[in-house]
Amino acid sequence: xQQFDLLIRSGRIVDGTGAPAYRADLGVRNGRIAAIxxxxxxxxxxxxxDGLLVTPGFVDVHTHFDGQATWxxxxxxxxxxxxxxxxxxxxxxxxxxxxxxxxxxxxxxxEGVEDIPDTALHEGLPWSWESFPEYLQALEExxxxxxxxxxxPHGPLRVYxxxxxxxxxxxANAEDIRTxxxxxxxxxxxxxxxxxxxxxxxxxxxxxxxxxxxxxxSEELLELGLSLKSYPNSVxxxxxxxxxxxxxxxxxTRVSRNTGCAGTLTVLQYPHRPQLHRELLRHIExxxxxxxxxxxxxxxxxxxxxxxxxxxxxPFSSKPSYEALAQLSPAERIKELSRPGTRSAILGEKDRNPxxxxxxxxxxxxxxxxxxxxxxxxxxxxxxxVQALADAAGQPPLDWMYDFMLGNEGQALVxxxxxxxxxxxxxxxxELLGHPHTVPALGDxxxxxxxxxxxxxxxxxxxxxxxxxxxxxxEQAVHMLTQRPASLYGFADRGVLQVGKLAxxxxxDLQALKILPPHIARDLPAGGKRFxxxxxxxxxxxxxxxxxxxxSMATDALPGRLLKRSEHRGS
Numbered sequence: 272x273q274q275f276d277l278l279i280r281s282g283r284i285v286d287g288t289g290a291p292a293y294r295a296d297l298g299v300r301n302g303r304i305a306a307i308x309x310x311x312x313x314x315x316x317x318x319x320x321d322g323l324l325v326t327p328g329f330v331d332v333h334t335h336f337d338g339q340a341t342w343x344x345x346x347x348x349x350x351x352x353x354x355x356x357x358x359x360x361x362x363x364x365x366x367x368x369x370x371x372x373x374x375x376x377x378x379x380x381x382e383g384v385e386d387i388p389d390t391a392l393h394e395g396l397p398w399s400w401e402s403f404p405e406y407l408q409a410l411e412e413x414x415x416x417x418x419x420x421x422x423x424p425h426g427p428l429r430v431y432x433x434x435x436x437x438x439x440x441x442x443a444n445a446e447d448i449r450t451x452x453x454x455x456x457x458x459x460x461x462x463x464x465x466x467x468x469x470x471x472x473x474x475x476x477x478x479x480x481x482x483x484x485x486x487x488x489s490e491e492l493l494e495l496g497l498s499l500k501s502y503p504n505s506v507x508x509x510x511x512x513x514x515x516x517x518x519x520x521x522x523x524t525r526v527s528r529n530t531g532c533a534g535t536l537t538v539l540q541y542p543h544r545p546q547l548h549r550e551l552l553r554h555i556e557x558x559x560x561x562x563x564x565x566x567x568x569x570x571x572x573x574x575x576x577x578x579x580x581x582x583x584x585x586p587f588s589s590k591p592s593y594e595a596l597a598q599l600s601p602a603e604r605i606k607e608l609s610r611p612g613t614r615s616a617i618l619g620e621k622d623r624n625p626x627x628x629x630x631x632x633x634x635x636x637x638x639x640x641x642x643x644x645x646x647x648x649x650x651x652x653x654x655x656x657v658q659a660l661a662d663a664a665g666q667p668p669l670d671w672m673y674d675f676m677l678g679n680e681g682q683a684l685v686x687x688x689x690x691x692x693x694x695x696x697x698x699x700x701x702e703l704l705g706h707p708h709t710v711p712a713l714g715d716x717x718x719x720x721x722x723x724x725x726x727x728x729x730x731x732x733x734x735x736x737x738x739x740x741x742x743x744x745x746e747q748a749v750h751m752l753t754q755r756p757a758s759l760y761g762f763a764d765r766g767v768l769q770v771g772k773l774a775x776x777x778x779x780d781l782q783a784l785k786i787l788p789p790h791i792a793r794d795l796p797a798g799g800k801r802f803x804x805x806x807x808x809x810x811x812x813x814x815x816x817x818x819x820x821x822x823s824m825a826t827d828a829l830p831g832r833l834l835k836r837s838e839h840r841g842s
Contacts (some may be wrong), residue, residue: 275298275305275311277315278318279317282296284768285326285768286767286769287766287767292745296308296309296311297325297768297776298312299774301816303772303816326768326779327355328356328417328812329352330756331349331357331358331714331756332357332358333568335361336717338395340359341397345415345825346415348716348726348802348805350416351804354417354729357417358422359422360424361510362424366381367405368403369401370431376438391795403458404457404460411833414832418832422464422466423458425469425492428451428454429443432450433447448495451495452497452498455499462833464504465533466507469509489518492526499530503531504533506760507530513551527565533564534563534565540693540699556708566708566759567706569691570728571700571711571736575687576722576723577686577723578676580676582684584628585685586629586634589626591623609677617673618670636656637656637659638656639686640655641684641686646788657675704732714728720799721791730784732748745781753765774815779810784807789802790803810822815830
């Protein structure tokens with residue numbers, strides 16, 4: 272009888288704790304790590320890991336696979352980038368609880384906030400649930416390439432309790448709050464890992480209206496947050512514009528103090544408020560010094576969107592003549608856009624009801640960067656901009672950009688960083704990433720499918736900040752991607768390579784590690800489009816002891832499952 276199911280030999284163990292790497296073998300049995308040491312013995316399957324890093328699988332705490340997980344077993348792009356555990360239901364949007372008559376409302380909300388085509392959602396969602404426990408049951412019946420956990424989102428909760436009054440953003444009364452509290456407790460008892468909400472004006476429904484939870488009064492959020500009491504390891508997640516930092520941050524601290532749960536919030540450097548991230552970090556430091564558990568979520572590269580003729584957004588999206596081509600096939604649309612008369616008409620028109628991002632950034636050509644090579648450049652410099660290249664060509668920047676986007680058969684992309692990269696300066700990014708009370712997150716897997724593909728941010732941390740710039744050691748970076756986010760959610764059975772823990776493992780060739788260019792795929796239900804992005808250098812990704820990816824190619828193994836909130840931090 273073989274001693275192990277799988278034996279990984281001679282790898283460089285980076286165990287996720289931040290401790291120095293060391294060379295050892297690692298044995299797996301029954302989906303868990305059974306031994307780490309030298310000359311461990313025999314196994315049914317062996318992998319020679321000489322020259323490779325052996326790390327825990329990455330834990331991504333900010334995704335939006337709420338719809339995709341109901342129809343898809345492969346949770347791309349996250350699982351293509353070393354992730355083996357993901358938390359969805361962030362930012363207060365999702366699909367449960369939901370009455371049949373409210374399905375279109377929640378689809379419109381998800382399409383507007385998270386840029387997921389309504390046709391894909393109408394076609395793909397099976398709607399075999401009404402309550403949140405029934406939704407979790409539907410997920411529990413599926414198998415995946417990673418584990419998923421679900422937050423209970425405030426938006427559907429409010430619509431379920433208040434109906435049209437929620438959509439009109441009326442104030443919740445005492446009965447509404449009691450109803451929502453009971454629904455939250457039911458969801459937590461069934462395995463939800465916490466509660467999420469959004470208070471940002473950037474999140475809007477398909478019609479452009481604010482979300483049902485936008486500017487919900489602080490007392491409502493506090494009362495709902497108190498429902499987390501008696502549910503260990505639950506988390507209260509919030510995104511906000513923080514127009515009133517003291518008042519809004521106090522929602523997190525009051526909930527955490529009165530329940531013992533963790534709080535987590537998005538922290539970015541915005542061009543219009545370049546010091547807000549520092550103010551939030553100071554509040555986070557104070558809260559943790561007071562014994563609370565509050566963590567900032569940060570993206571480890573600039574926060575931006577991708578623009579092109581196949582994307583959801585570009586500077587021409589709101590031109591009437593461009594909108595008139597929306598129903599054409601991709602090939603027909605590019606052919607029409609190539610006609611001189613169409614080009615002239617679009618370039619001469621004014622925008623009609625532009626998207627919020629285009630309203631603010633659509634004319635900032637000095638802050639837009641064409642991707643001319645095969646490798647995406649997430650840290651462009653001033654001379655790389657549309658404005659600089661158009662000036663050199665003697666063209667107006669809008670004209671130059673139109674012609675550029677026709678390239679590569681209409682697939683050419685322009686990158687627009689909107690946060691974390693003020694004046695091409697990375698110092699805010701370094702400050703955010705290096706803070707002890709932040710976690711790398713905001714990859715948004717499953718969302719913004721026609722505008723971003725930030726699931727590859729896990730790989731970017733290892734390639735740019737570790738290998739290329741030496742900003743962090745490999746031990747620090749792996750800790751950020753594994754144990755730290757796992758601890759936030761009390762996922763104590765993963766995030767580190769230790770005997771008894773789940774065998775969620777990446778084998779990485781750090782020198783060969785590389786992010787591939789994002790590309791549009793039309794593989795969503797009803798032929799919906801989305802960005803996908805692969806990577807090279809992940810030699811193996813292993814979930815619960817089973818190889819799910821070999822040299823970035825998917826195997827037949829689907830060991831992933833619904834991960835429910837743990838009652839015990841040591842489980």
